[in-house]
Amino acid sequence: MMNKLIHPTKALPVLAMTAGVLAVYPRLVCRRYRILSRRIHTPFRLAVLSDLHASWYGAGQTELLRRLVKEQPDGVLLAGDMGPDWRPADNLRELLTSLSNRYPIFYVSGNHEIRSGRSRSVKTLMLEFGVSVLEGNTRILRKGMDRIQICGVDDPEVDFFFSGPSWMQQLHSCSDAREEEIFSVLLSHRPELFSFYAKENFDLVVCGHAHGGQVRIPGLLNGLYAPNQGFFPSHAGGFYRKGNTAMIVSRGLAKNCIPRICNPPEFLVIDILPAPERMFLAQRTGEVVDSLL
Template identity: 25%
Template structure:
Protein backbone atom coordinates (compact mmCIF):
# COMPACT_ATOMS: atom_id res chain seq x y z
CA UNK A 1 0.00 0.00 0.00
CA UNK A 2 2.80 2.35 0.94
CA UNK A 3 4.58 1.55 -2.34
CA UNK A 4 1.48 2.41 -4.35
CA UNK A 5 1.11 5.66 -2.44
CA UNK A 6 4.73 6.61 -3.16
CA UNK A 7 4.24 5.73 -6.81
CA UNK A 8 1.15 7.91 -7.09
CA UNK A 9 2.85 10.76 -5.22
CA UNK A 10 5.82 10.52 -7.58
CA UNK A 11 3.56 10.74 -10.62
CA UNK A 12 1.77 13.77 -9.18
CA UNK A 13 5.10 15.52 -8.49
CA UNK A 14 6.29 14.74 -12.02
CA UNK A 15 3.10 16.10 -13.58
CA UNK A 16 3.23 19.25 -11.44
CA UNK A 17 6.88 19.84 -12.41
CA UNK A 18 6.10 19.22 -16.07
CA UNK A 19 3.21 21.68 -16.00
CA UNK A 20 5.43 24.25 -14.26
CA UNK A 21 8.16 23.85 -16.90
CA UNK A 22 5.64 24.12 -19.74
CA UNK A 23 4.16 27.27 -18.21
CA UNK A 24 7.65 28.72 -17.73
CA UNK A 25 8.57 28.02 -21.34
CA UNK A 26 5.25 29.45 -22.52
CA UNK A 27 5.73 32.60 -20.47
CA UNK A 28 9.26 32.99 -21.81
CA UNK A 29 8.12 32.57 -25.41
CA UNK A 30 5.30 35.06 -24.88
CA UNK A 31 7.67 37.61 -23.37
CA UNK A 32 10.06 37.17 -26.29
CA UNK A 33 7.24 37.40 -28.85
CA UNK A 34 5.75 40.61 -27.42
CA UNK A 35 8.72 42.48 -26.00
CA UNK A 36 11.86 41.40 -27.87
CA UNK A 37 11.26 39.93 -31.32
CA UNK A 38 9.25 42.85 -32.82
CA UNK A 39 12.11 45.24 -32.02
CA UNK A 40 14.86 43.05 -33.40
CA UNK A 41 16.36 43.58 -36.85
CA UNK A 42 18.02 40.70 -38.65
CA UNK A 43 19.67 40.57 -42.07
CA UNK A 44 19.90 37.87 -44.72
CA UNK A 45 22.41 37.85 -47.58
CA UNK A 46 21.72 36.12 -50.89
CA UNK A 47 24.56 35.77 -53.38
CA UNK A 48 23.96 35.00 -57.05
CA UNK A 49 26.10 35.14 -60.17
CA UNK A 50 24.97 36.14 -63.64
CA UNK A 51 26.48 36.92 -67.03
CA UNK A 52 23.43 39.07 -67.81
CA UNK A 53 24.45 41.99 -65.59
CA UNK A 54 27.29 44.25 -66.68
CA UNK A 55 28.41 45.09 -63.15
CA UNK A 56 28.04 43.86 -59.60
CA UNK A 57 24.76 45.06 -58.05
CA UNK A 58 23.80 45.18 -54.38
CA UNK A 59 20.10 45.38 -53.53
CA UNK A 60 18.39 45.91 -50.14
CA UNK A 61 14.84 44.63 -49.78
CA UNK A 62 12.34 45.66 -47.10
CA UNK A 63 8.59 45.09 -46.69
CA UNK A 64 5.55 45.39 -44.45
CA UNK A 65 6.45 48.25 -42.15
CA UNK A 66 2.78 48.64 -41.14
CA UNK A 67 3.41 52.07 -39.64
CA UNK A 68 1.01 52.67 -36.77
CA UNK A 69 0.83 52.14 -33.03
CA UNK A 70 3.01 49.02 -33.32
CA UNK A 71 5.68 50.55 -35.57
CA UNK A 72 6.29 54.27 -35.36
CA UNK A 73 8.51 56.51 -37.45
CA UNK A 74 11.43 56.43 -35.02
CA UNK A 75 11.42 52.64 -35.16
CA UNK A 76 12.49 52.97 -38.79
CA UNK A 77 15.75 54.73 -37.90
CA UNK A 78 17.66 51.50 -37.33
CA UNK A 79 16.52 50.26 -40.74
CA UNK A 80 17.85 53.44 -42.37
CA UNK A 81 21.17 53.14 -40.54
CA UNK A 82 21.58 49.48 -41.46
CA UNK A 83 20.88 49.97 -45.18
CA UNK A 84 23.02 53.10 -45.48
CA UNK A 85 25.92 51.33 -43.81
CA UNK A 86 25.82 48.73 -46.60
CA UNK A 87 26.11 51.35 -49.38
CA UNK A 88 23.69 49.52 -51.68
CA UNK A 89 22.84 50.34 -55.29
CA UNK A 90 19.09 49.69 -55.16
CA UNK A 91 16.40 49.55 -52.45
CA UNK A 92 13.13 47.70 -52.98
CA UNK A 93 10.00 48.09 -50.84
CA UNK A 94 7.39 45.36 -51.24
CA UNK A 95 4.30 47.10 -49.90
CA UNK A 96 2.12 47.55 -46.79
CA UNK A 97 3.57 50.84 -45.66
CA UNK A 98 0.88 51.93 -43.17
CA UNK A 99 -1.25 49.41 -41.31
CA UNK A 100 -4.47 51.46 -41.49
CA UNK A 101 -4.14 54.83 -43.22
CA UNK A 102 -7.35 56.38 -41.87
CA UNK A 103 -6.58 55.34 -38.32
CA UNK A 104 -2.95 56.42 -38.60
CA UNK A 105 -3.84 59.94 -39.69
CA UNK A 106 -6.69 60.43 -37.21
CA UNK A 107 -5.86 58.54 -34.01
CA UNK A 108 -3.31 59.79 -31.50
CA UNK A 109 -0.30 57.56 -30.97
CA UNK A 110 2.41 57.93 -28.37
CA UNK A 111 3.94 60.94 -30.11
CA UNK A 112 0.81 62.49 -31.53
CA UNK A 113 -1.23 62.15 -34.70
CA UNK A 114 0.48 60.04 -37.36
CA UNK A 115 1.89 62.20 -40.14
CA UNK A 116 2.59 60.52 -43.51
CA UNK A 117 5.01 63.37 -44.32
CA UNK A 118 7.25 62.09 -41.53
CA UNK A 119 7.30 58.67 -43.18
CA UNK A 120 8.29 60.27 -46.48
CA UNK A 121 11.09 62.12 -44.72
CA UNK A 122 12.37 58.87 -43.22
CA UNK A 123 12.21 57.11 -46.60
CA UNK A 124 14.16 59.95 -48.20
CA UNK A 125 17.04 59.31 -45.80
CA UNK A 126 17.72 55.91 -47.38
CA UNK A 127 20.57 56.07 -49.87
CA UNK A 128 20.71 54.01 -53.07
CA UNK A 129 22.98 55.00 -55.94
CA UNK A 130 20.82 53.49 -58.72
CA UNK A 131 17.38 54.18 -57.29
CA UNK A 132 14.61 53.13 -54.92
CA UNK A 133 11.52 51.26 -56.10
CA UNK A 134 8.27 49.99 -54.58
CA UNK A 135 5.01 48.19 -55.28
CA UNK A 136 1.58 48.42 -53.68
CA UNK A 137 0.50 45.99 -50.96
CA UNK A 138 -3.08 45.28 -49.93
CA UNK A 139 -2.84 47.68 -46.96
CA UNK A 140 -1.73 50.40 -49.38
CA UNK A 141 -5.13 50.16 -51.05
CA UNK A 142 -7.26 49.51 -47.97
CA UNK A 143 -8.02 51.91 -45.12
CA UNK A 144 -8.13 54.97 -47.38
CA UNK A 145 -4.50 54.63 -48.50
CA UNK A 146 -5.06 54.13 -52.23
CA UNK A 147 -4.97 57.83 -53.11
CA UNK A 148 -2.01 58.62 -50.86
CA UNK A 149 0.48 55.73 -50.93
CA UNK A 150 2.18 56.61 -54.21
CA UNK A 151 2.57 60.26 -53.19
CA UNK A 152 4.13 59.24 -49.86
CA UNK A 153 6.59 56.93 -51.60
CA UNK A 154 7.42 59.45 -54.34
CA UNK A 155 8.13 62.10 -51.71
CA UNK A 156 10.53 59.62 -50.12
CA UNK A 157 12.39 59.15 -53.41
CA UNK A 158 10.77 55.85 -54.42
CA UNK A 159 9.44 55.03 -57.88
CA UNK A 160 6.25 52.95 -57.61
CA UNK A 161 5.87 50.26 -60.26
CA UNK A 162 2.30 49.22 -61.09
CA UNK A 163 2.30 46.37 -63.59
CA UNK A 164 5.29 47.88 -65.34
CA UNK A 165 8.95 47.20 -65.90
CA UNK A 166 11.95 49.45 -65.42
CA UNK A 167 15.34 48.91 -67.03
CA UNK A 168 18.26 50.34 -65.10
CA UNK A 169 20.53 51.85 -67.77
CA UNK A 170 23.93 50.29 -68.20
CA UNK A 171 23.35 47.42 -65.75
CA UNK A 172 21.57 44.64 -67.63
CA UNK A 173 18.97 44.58 -64.81
CA UNK A 174 15.23 44.89 -65.37
CA UNK A 175 12.80 45.39 -62.47
CA UNK A 176 9.24 44.17 -63.02
CA UNK A 177 6.71 45.47 -60.49
CA UNK A 178 3.36 43.69 -60.11
CA UNK A 179 0.56 45.66 -58.49
CA UNK A 180 -1.30 44.27 -55.47
CA UNK A 181 -3.55 41.36 -56.41
CA UNK A 182 -5.95 41.39 -53.45
CA UNK A 183 -7.30 44.94 -53.46
CA UNK A 184 -5.40 46.44 -56.37
CA UNK A 185 -5.06 45.85 -60.07
CA UNK A 186 -2.26 43.32 -60.20
CA UNK A 187 -1.66 41.39 -63.40
CA UNK A 188 0.86 38.59 -63.72
CA UNK A 189 0.94 39.11 -67.49
CA UNK A 190 3.58 41.82 -67.00
CA UNK A 191 5.98 38.97 -66.23
CA UNK A 192 5.96 38.26 -69.97
CA UNK A 193 8.20 41.29 -70.40
CA UNK A 194 11.10 39.23 -69.06
CA UNK A 195 13.66 38.35 -71.71
CA UNK A 196 16.69 36.09 -71.91
CA UNK A 197 19.14 38.94 -72.52
CA UNK A 198 18.58 40.74 -69.20
CA UNK A 199 18.48 39.81 -65.53
CA UNK A 200 14.78 40.07 -64.70
CA UNK A 201 13.79 40.66 -61.08
CA UNK A 202 10.11 40.71 -60.11
CA UNK A 203 8.82 42.51 -57.05
CA UNK A 204 5.30 41.77 -55.86
CA UNK A 205 3.56 41.92 -52.50
CA UNK A 206 1.89 38.49 -52.53
CA UNK A 207 4.22 35.47 -52.86
CA UNK A 208 1.72 32.80 -53.89
CA UNK A 209 1.43 34.24 -57.40
CA UNK A 210 4.89 32.77 -58.02
CA UNK A 211 3.23 29.68 -59.49
CA UNK A 212 1.32 31.83 -62.00
CA UNK A 213 4.26 33.68 -63.52
CA UNK A 214 4.64 33.07 -67.23
CA UNK A 215 7.80 32.55 -69.25
CA UNK A 216 11.14 30.93 -68.56
CA UNK A 217 13.21 34.11 -68.43
CA UNK A 218 12.39 35.31 -64.90
CA UNK A 219 15.52 35.13 -62.77
CA UNK A 220 14.40 36.23 -59.31
CA UNK A 221 11.27 37.32 -57.47
CA UNK A 222 10.87 39.10 -54.14
CA UNK A 223 7.63 39.15 -52.14
CA UNK A 224 6.47 40.02 -48.63
CA UNK A 225 2.92 39.94 -47.21
CA UNK A 226 3.24 36.89 -44.91
CA UNK A 227 5.36 38.41 -42.10
CA UNK A 228 7.01 34.99 -42.07
CA UNK A 229 3.89 33.75 -40.29
CA UNK A 230 4.35 36.46 -37.61
CA UNK A 231 3.47 33.94 -34.89
CA UNK A 232 5.20 31.08 -36.64
CA UNK A 233 3.76 28.15 -34.72
CA UNK A 234 1.64 25.52 -36.49
CA UNK A 235 -2.11 26.17 -36.12
CA UNK A 236 -1.54 29.56 -34.48
CA UNK A 237 0.16 31.01 -37.56
CA UNK A 238 -2.89 30.14 -39.67
CA UNK A 239 -4.61 33.08 -37.97
CA UNK A 240 -2.01 35.43 -39.43
CA UNK A 241 -1.42 33.97 -42.89
CA UNK A 242 -3.28 36.07 -45.47
CA UNK A 243 -4.78 35.19 -48.84
CA UNK A 244 -2.09 34.58 -51.46
CA UNK A 245 0.40 34.16 -48.62
CA UNK A 246 -0.15 30.68 -47.26
CA UNK A 247 2.01 28.49 -49.53
CA UNK A 248 5.30 30.39 -49.51
CA UNK A 249 5.91 31.50 -45.94
CA UNK A 250 9.41 32.96 -45.74
CA UNK A 251 12.86 32.44 -47.15
CA UNK A 252 14.05 31.01 -50.45
CA UNK A 253 12.22 28.76 -52.90
CA UNK A 254 13.18 27.63 -56.39
CA UNK A 255 11.47 25.84 -59.26
CA UNK A 256 14.78 25.08 -60.94
CA UNK A 257 14.46 28.03 -63.31
CA UNK A 258 13.78 31.07 -61.12
CA UNK A 259 14.07 31.82 -57.42
CA UNK A 260 11.51 33.31 -55.03
CA UNK A 261 12.49 34.91 -51.76
CA UNK A 262 9.81 35.88 -49.23
CA UNK A 263 10.89 38.67 -46.92
CA UNK A 264 9.22 38.44 -43.45
CA UNK A 265 8.84 42.20 -43.21
CA UNK A 266 9.55 44.74 -40.48
CA UNK A 267 6.27 45.51 -38.71
CA UNK A 268 3.28 43.62 -37.37
CA UNK A 269 -0.47 43.57 -37.83
CA UNK A 270 -3.34 42.55 -35.55
CA UNK A 271 -1.01 42.30 -32.52
CA UNK A 272 2.50 43.61 -31.88
CA UNK A 273 4.13 40.21 -31.55
CA UNK A 274 6.45 37.97 -33.56
CA UNK A 275 7.69 34.48 -32.87
CA UNK A 276 10.20 32.61 -35.03
CA UNK A 277 9.65 35.33 -37.64
CA UNK A 278 11.99 38.19 -36.75
CA UNK A 279 11.99 41.44 -38.76
CA UNK A 280 14.45 41.28 -41.65
CA UNK A 281 16.30 43.27 -44.27
CA UNK A 282 17.25 41.06 -47.19
CA UNK A 283 20.29 41.79 -49.33
CA UNK A 284 20.65 40.40 -52.84
CA UNK A 285 24.19 40.56 -54.21
CA UNK A 286 24.32 39.96 -57.95
CA UNK A 287 27.88 39.30 -59.11
CA UNK A 288 28.68 39.87 -62.76
CA UNK A 289 30.58 37.00 -64.38
Protein backbone atom coordinates in the same frame (compact mmCIF):
# COMPACT_ATOMS: atom_id res chain seq x y z
CA MET B 1 31.83 37.90 2.05
CA MET B 2 31.56 35.25 -0.64
CA ASN B 3 28.84 35.68 -3.23
CA LYS B 4 26.06 33.15 -2.87
CA LEU B 5 25.80 30.69 -5.73
CA ILE B 6 22.43 30.39 -7.44
CA HIS B 7 21.27 26.81 -7.79
CA PRO B 8 20.72 25.89 -11.49
CA THR B 9 17.09 24.91 -10.92
CA LYS B 10 16.33 28.33 -9.47
CA ALA B 11 17.82 30.01 -12.53
CA LEU B 12 15.63 28.06 -14.96
CA PRO B 13 12.51 30.26 -14.62
CA VAL B 14 14.59 33.38 -15.25
CA LEU B 15 16.23 31.81 -18.29
CA ALA B 16 12.87 30.62 -19.61
CA MET B 17 11.35 34.06 -19.16
CA THR B 18 14.31 35.69 -20.93
CA ALA B 19 14.06 33.23 -23.82
CA GLY B 20 10.33 33.86 -24.06
CA VAL B 21 10.78 37.62 -24.20
CA LEU B 22 13.43 37.27 -26.91
CA ALA B 23 11.19 34.91 -28.89
CA VAL B 24 8.16 37.21 -28.78
CA TYR B 25 9.95 40.57 -28.97
CA PRO B 26 12.91 39.86 -31.25
CA ARG B 27 15.25 42.51 -32.62
CA LEU B 28 15.49 43.53 -36.25
CA VAL B 29 17.63 41.21 -38.37
CA CYS B 30 19.20 41.45 -41.81
CA ARG B 31 18.69 38.28 -43.83
CA ARG B 32 21.04 37.73 -46.77
CA TYR B 33 20.72 35.89 -50.06
CA ARG B 34 23.06 35.43 -53.01
CA ILE B 35 21.84 34.82 -56.53
CA LEU B 36 24.36 33.74 -59.17
CA SER B 37 23.62 34.55 -62.80
CA ARG B 38 25.42 34.38 -66.12
CA ARG B 39 23.32 37.32 -67.32
CA ILE B 40 25.40 39.86 -65.40
CA HIS B 41 29.09 40.74 -65.14
CA THR B 42 28.90 43.27 -62.29
CA PRO B 43 27.64 42.48 -58.76
CA PHE B 44 24.37 44.19 -57.79
CA ARG B 45 23.16 44.53 -54.21
CA LEU B 46 19.45 45.09 -53.52
CA ALA B 47 17.89 45.87 -50.14
CA VAL B 48 14.28 44.80 -49.62
CA LEU B 49 11.80 46.39 -47.20
CA SER B 50 8.26 45.09 -46.90
CA ASP B 51 5.21 45.30 -44.65
CA LEU B 52 6.33 48.22 -42.52
CA HIS B 53 2.68 49.06 -41.75
CA ALA B 54 2.66 51.47 -38.75
CA SER B 55 5.99 50.35 -37.27
CA TRP B 56 8.77 52.60 -36.08
CA TYR B 57 12.43 51.68 -35.61
CA GLY B 58 13.58 54.50 -33.41
CA ALA B 59 12.88 58.21 -33.82
CA GLY B 60 13.07 59.04 -37.51
CA GLN B 61 13.46 55.31 -38.30
CA THR B 62 17.12 55.68 -37.27
CA GLU B 63 17.67 52.02 -36.30
CA LEU B 64 16.40 50.70 -39.62
CA LEU B 65 18.22 53.37 -41.62
CA ARG B 66 21.51 52.81 -39.82
CA ARG B 67 21.40 49.10 -40.53
CA LEU B 68 20.36 49.54 -44.14
CA VAL B 69 22.87 52.27 -45.03
CA LYS B 70 25.64 50.10 -43.62
CA GLU B 71 24.86 47.51 -46.32
CA GLN B 72 25.50 50.00 -49.18
CA PRO B 73 22.84 48.70 -51.58
CA ASP B 74 22.68 49.71 -55.24
CA GLY B 75 18.89 49.96 -55.03
CA VAL B 76 16.03 49.55 -52.56
CA LEU B 77 12.86 47.53 -53.24
CA LEU B 78 9.67 48.34 -51.31
CA ALA B 79 7.42 45.28 -51.54
CA GLY B 80 4.11 46.79 -50.39
CA ASP B 81 2.13 47.54 -47.20
CA MET B 82 4.61 50.28 -46.38
CA GLY B 83 2.41 52.59 -44.29
CA PRO B 84 -0.41 52.68 -41.71
CA ASP B 85 -3.98 52.00 -42.81
CA TRP B 86 -5.55 55.06 -41.19
CA ARG B 87 -3.01 57.24 -39.41
CA PRO B 88 -0.77 59.73 -41.25
CA ALA B 89 2.12 57.94 -42.94
CA ASP B 90 4.76 59.78 -40.92
CA ASN B 91 6.81 56.62 -40.44
CA LEU B 92 7.00 56.10 -44.20
CA ARG B 93 7.76 59.76 -44.89
CA GLU B 94 10.66 59.68 -42.42
CA LEU B 95 12.04 56.60 -44.14
CA LEU B 96 11.78 58.10 -47.63
CA THR B 97 13.31 61.39 -46.51
CA SER B 98 16.57 59.63 -45.69
CA LEU B 99 16.59 56.92 -48.37
CA SER B 100 15.56 58.90 -51.44
CA ASN B 101 18.72 61.01 -51.51
CA ARG B 102 20.93 57.92 -51.35
CA TYR B 103 19.49 55.17 -53.55
CA PRO B 104 17.18 54.40 -56.46
CA ILE B 105 13.95 53.13 -54.90
CA PHE B 106 11.27 50.93 -56.49
CA TYR B 107 7.79 50.41 -55.02
CA VAL B 108 4.72 48.24 -55.54
CA SER B 109 1.46 48.47 -53.63
CA GLY B 110 0.26 45.94 -51.07
CA ASN B 111 -3.25 44.87 -50.18
CA HIS B 112 -3.44 47.26 -47.22
CA GLU B 113 -2.75 50.37 -49.30
CA ILE B 114 -5.56 49.40 -51.66
CA ARG B 115 -8.14 48.16 -49.11
CA SER B 116 -7.69 51.23 -46.92
CA GLY B 117 -8.29 53.52 -49.89
CA ARG B 118 -4.83 55.07 -49.53
CA SER B 119 -3.18 53.60 -52.61
CA ARG B 120 -3.23 56.84 -54.59
CA SER B 121 -2.02 58.99 -51.70
CA VAL B 122 0.84 56.58 -50.95
CA LYS B 123 1.86 56.52 -54.61
CA THR B 124 1.74 60.32 -54.67
CA LEU B 125 4.02 60.38 -51.63
CA MET B 126 6.40 57.96 -53.34
CA LEU B 127 6.54 60.10 -56.47
CA GLU B 128 7.18 63.18 -54.33
CA PHE B 129 10.41 61.52 -53.22
CA GLY B 130 11.40 60.34 -56.70
CA VAL B 131 10.51 56.69 -56.09
CA SER B 132 9.77 54.54 -59.17
CA VAL B 133 6.16 53.38 -58.74
CA LEU B 134 5.70 50.10 -60.57
CA GLU B 135 2.22 49.14 -61.76
CA GLY B 136 2.80 46.90 -64.76
CA ASN B 137 5.87 48.79 -65.96
CA THR B 138 9.63 48.29 -65.80
CA ARG B 139 12.74 50.30 -64.95
CA ILE B 140 16.43 49.72 -65.58
CA LEU B 141 18.92 49.80 -62.72
CA ARG B 142 22.43 50.50 -64.00
CA LYS B 143 25.82 49.95 -62.43
CA GLY B 144 28.88 50.72 -64.49
CA MET B 145 28.36 49.14 -67.90
CA ASP B 146 25.93 46.53 -66.56
CA ARG B 147 22.18 46.69 -65.88
CA ILE B 148 19.28 44.72 -64.47
CA GLN B 149 15.58 45.09 -65.14
CA ILE B 150 13.18 45.86 -62.27
CA CYS B 151 9.52 45.07 -63.02
CA GLY B 152 6.55 45.42 -60.71
CA VAL B 153 2.80 44.92 -60.35
CA ASP B 154 0.12 46.27 -58.03
CA ASP B 155 -1.43 44.00 -55.44
CA PRO B 156 -4.25 41.86 -56.96
CA GLU B 157 -6.75 43.82 -54.84
CA VAL B 158 -6.44 46.44 -57.57
CA ASP B 159 -8.95 44.41 -59.61
CA PHE B 160 -11.71 45.09 -57.07
CA PHE B 161 -11.09 48.77 -56.33
CA PHE B 162 -9.83 50.36 -59.56
CA SER B 163 -10.81 50.39 -63.21
CA GLY B 164 -7.28 50.44 -64.69
CA PRO B 165 -5.35 47.48 -66.10
CA SER B 166 -6.04 44.27 -64.21
CA TRP B 167 -3.39 42.52 -62.15
CA MET B 168 -2.96 39.86 -64.83
CA GLN B 169 -2.65 42.52 -67.53
CA GLN B 170 0.04 44.23 -65.47
CA LEU B 171 1.91 40.94 -65.08
CA HIS B 172 1.77 40.26 -68.82
CA SER B 173 2.95 43.81 -69.55
CA CYS B 174 5.99 43.23 -67.36
CA SER B 175 6.67 39.92 -69.06
CA ASP B 176 6.33 41.44 -72.53
CA ALA B 177 8.78 44.21 -71.62
CA ARG B 178 11.34 41.76 -70.25
CA GLU B 179 14.57 41.72 -72.24
CA GLU B 180 15.89 38.19 -72.58
CA GLU B 181 19.57 39.06 -72.22
CA ILE B 182 19.09 41.15 -69.04
CA PHE B 183 18.65 39.80 -65.51
CA SER B 184 15.02 40.46 -64.53
CA VAL B 185 13.52 41.11 -61.09
CA LEU B 186 9.76 41.11 -60.53
CA LEU B 187 8.56 42.98 -57.44
CA SER B 188 5.13 41.81 -56.28
CA HIS B 189 3.48 41.79 -52.87
CA ARG B 190 1.94 38.29 -52.95
CA PRO B 191 4.09 35.14 -52.67
CA GLU B 192 1.19 32.69 -52.98
CA LEU B 193 0.98 33.51 -56.71
CA PHE B 194 4.41 32.05 -57.44
CA SER B 195 3.09 29.69 -60.13
CA PHE B 196 1.90 32.70 -62.17
CA TYR B 197 5.27 34.44 -61.85
CA ALA B 198 7.22 31.33 -62.84
CA LYS B 199 5.21 30.94 -66.05
CA GLU B 200 6.49 34.36 -67.15
CA ASN B 201 10.13 33.27 -66.67
CA PHE B 202 11.38 36.16 -64.53
CA ASP B 203 14.80 35.40 -63.10
CA LEU B 204 13.95 36.56 -59.58
CA VAL B 205 10.68 37.44 -57.82
CA VAL B 206 10.68 39.43 -54.56
CA CYS B 207 7.59 39.41 -52.31
CA GLY B 208 6.33 40.16 -48.80
CA HIS B 209 2.78 39.89 -47.38
CA ALA B 210 3.05 36.64 -45.40
CA HIS B 211 4.77 38.13 -42.30
CA GLY B 212 6.76 34.93 -41.94
CA GLY B 213 3.65 33.02 -40.93
CA GLN B 214 3.73 34.97 -37.64
CA VAL B 215 4.82 31.96 -35.53
CA ARG B 216 7.88 29.92 -36.49
CA ILE B 217 9.80 26.97 -35.11
CA PRO B 218 13.11 27.23 -36.98
CA GLY B 219 13.96 23.98 -38.72
CA LEU B 220 10.50 22.56 -38.08
CA LEU B 221 7.73 25.06 -38.87
CA ASN B 222 8.24 27.86 -41.38
CA GLY B 223 5.10 29.76 -40.41
CA LEU B 224 1.84 28.94 -38.68
CA TYR B 225 -0.58 31.19 -40.57
CA ALA B 226 -0.31 33.63 -43.47
CA PRO B 227 -2.95 35.78 -45.18
CA ASN B 228 -4.35 34.22 -48.36
CA GLN B 229 -2.50 30.97 -47.58
CA GLY B 230 -4.11 29.91 -44.31
CA PHE B 231 -2.52 27.58 -41.77
CA PHE B 232 0.90 26.08 -42.46
CA PRO B 233 1.59 28.30 -45.48
CA SER B 234 3.84 27.01 -48.23
CA HIS B 235 5.43 30.39 -48.98
CA ALA B 236 5.73 32.20 -45.64
CA GLY B 237 9.29 33.45 -45.99
CA GLY B 238 12.65 32.48 -47.41
CA PHE B 239 13.91 31.12 -50.71
CA TYR B 240 11.87 29.16 -53.27
CA ARG B 241 12.48 27.95 -56.79
CA LYS B 242 10.26 26.81 -59.64
CA GLY B 243 11.86 26.01 -62.99
CA ASN B 244 14.17 28.86 -63.97
CA THR B 245 12.58 31.35 -61.55
CA ALA B 246 13.69 31.98 -57.97
CA MET B 247 11.47 33.71 -55.39
CA ILE B 248 12.59 35.36 -52.16
CA VAL B 249 9.90 36.22 -49.62
CA SER B 250 10.58 38.78 -46.90
CA ARG B 251 9.06 38.12 -43.48
CA GLY B 252 8.54 41.86 -43.19
CA LEU B 253 9.04 44.69 -40.72
CA ALA B 254 5.67 44.85 -38.95
CA LYS B 255 5.92 44.56 -35.16
CA ASN B 256 2.64 45.93 -33.90
CA CYS B 257 -0.50 44.14 -32.70
CA ILE B 258 0.08 40.43 -33.29
CA PRO B 259 3.17 38.96 -31.58
CA ARG B 260 5.89 37.46 -33.77
CA ILE B 261 7.20 34.27 -32.16
CA CYS B 262 10.68 33.07 -33.21
CA ASN B 263 10.05 35.26 -36.23
CA PRO B 264 12.09 38.48 -36.00
CA PRO B 265 11.22 41.46 -38.19
CA GLU B 266 13.67 41.62 -41.05
CA PHE B 267 14.97 43.45 -44.05
CA LEU B 268 16.73 41.61 -46.86
CA VAL B 269 19.99 42.07 -48.67
CA ILE B 270 20.14 40.25 -52.01
CA ASP B 271 23.46 40.07 -53.83
CA ILE B 272 23.15 39.24 -57.53
CA LEU B 273 26.57 38.03 -58.59
CA PRO B 274 28.21 36.88 -61.83
CA ALA B 275 28.14 33.09 -61.93
CA PRO B 276 31.42 31.17 -62.10
CA GLU B 277 31.71 29.32 -65.38
CA ARG B 278 31.83 25.88 -63.77
CA MET B 279 29.14 26.26 -61.11
CA PHE B 280 25.95 24.34 -61.81
CA LEU B 281 24.38 23.51 -58.43
CA ALA B 282 22.50 25.63 -55.92
CA GLN B 283 24.13 25.79 -52.49
CA ARG B 284 22.68 26.64 -49.08
CA THR B 285 24.90 27.84 -46.24
CA GLY B 286 23.22 28.99 -43.04
CA GLU B 287 20.98 31.96 -43.77
CA VAL B 288 22.61 32.56 -47.16
CA VAL B 289 21.25 30.89 -50.26
CA ASP B 290 23.34 30.64 -53.41
CA SER B 291 21.25 29.83 -56.45
CA LEU B 292 22.42 29.69 -60.03
CA LEU B 293 20.02 31.28 -62.51
